[in-house]
Amino acid sequence: MKKHLLILLIFIPVTVFSQEQNINLWTRVNVTKKITKKISLELDGQWRLNNNLTTTGAYVAELGAGYKLNKHWEVSAFYRFISRRKYDKSEGEYVYKPYHRFYANVSYNRKIGFLKFDYRLRYQNQFKDDNGLLENDKSYLRNKLEIAYPNKSRFTPAVSADLFYRIGEAFDELRYRAEVDYKINKRNIITIGGFVSHEFNNTKLDDFTLLVSYKLKL
Numbered sequence: 001m002k003k004h005l006l007i008l009l010i011f012i013p014v015t016v017f018s019q020e021q022n023i024n025l026w027t028r029v030n031v032t033k034k035i036t037k038k039i040s041l042e043l044d045g046q047w048r049l050n051n052n053l054t055t056t057g058a059y060v061a062e063l064g065a066g067y068k069l070n071k072h073w074e075v076s077a078f079y080r081f082i083s084r085r086k087y088d089k090s091e092g093e094y095v096y097k098p099y100h101r102f103y104a105n106v107s108y109n110r111k112i113g114f115l116k117f118d119y120r121l122r123y124q125n126q127f128k129d130d131n132g133l134l135e136n137d138k139s140y141l142r143n144k145l146e147i148a149y150p151n152k153s154r155f156t157p158a159v160s161a162d163l164f165y166r167i168g169e170a171f172d173e174l175r176y177r178a179e180v181d182y183k184i185n186k187r188n189i190i191t192i193g194g195f196v197s198h199e200f201n202n203t204k205l206d207d208f209t210l211l212v213s214y215k216l217k218l
Helices: 002-017
Strands: 023-034 039-050 055-068 073-088 093-112 115-130 133-148 155-166 171-183 188-199 208-217
Antiparallel strands (some): 039 055, 073 093
16 A cells, blocks of 8 residues: 555656646766765766757756765765756857856755655855856755655655755745656666756746656766
């Protein structure tokens, strides 16, 4: 009964969200290397398709490190390079412009009963590089709560909510996400899922984004 309930929690939101007006796809490859029992390094690459999978919206490369304080707490820091498709008024066409994002996380996890709860607080700051001039773009605090169902099978379903607060302004986005991890073996994991980002100041229908990722643990 518990297993069936968690499966419904994953697939009902995905089914509902997929009825929205626009579908995107984010693909991701992640490589994680443990340096010690407490320290790990991560390398990440992403390819993102927008406009009902017809346009490459962005390319993403990321590098970071995490430090496990104890059984429940972890801190991490990352640098992300983004090449994002934007309309350039001076050129009268869409071009890919570079963005630089730095972010740091404080994470806490605990298993209660048959569920695992993860909370993550993130500070992120982004710079845009327009016409060779590096400018501060956006700074956010993000609060994310995830509930997962670890079990003896190879499948681990999870749902989460991520609240965005633009520093100095207001809360402007809430991201609902549902996904399933498939553990091929100890080192290889495939994740399939999707999310809706609800922008508070935007009246159009929320886009639905499909997620497909592969993770390798070294």
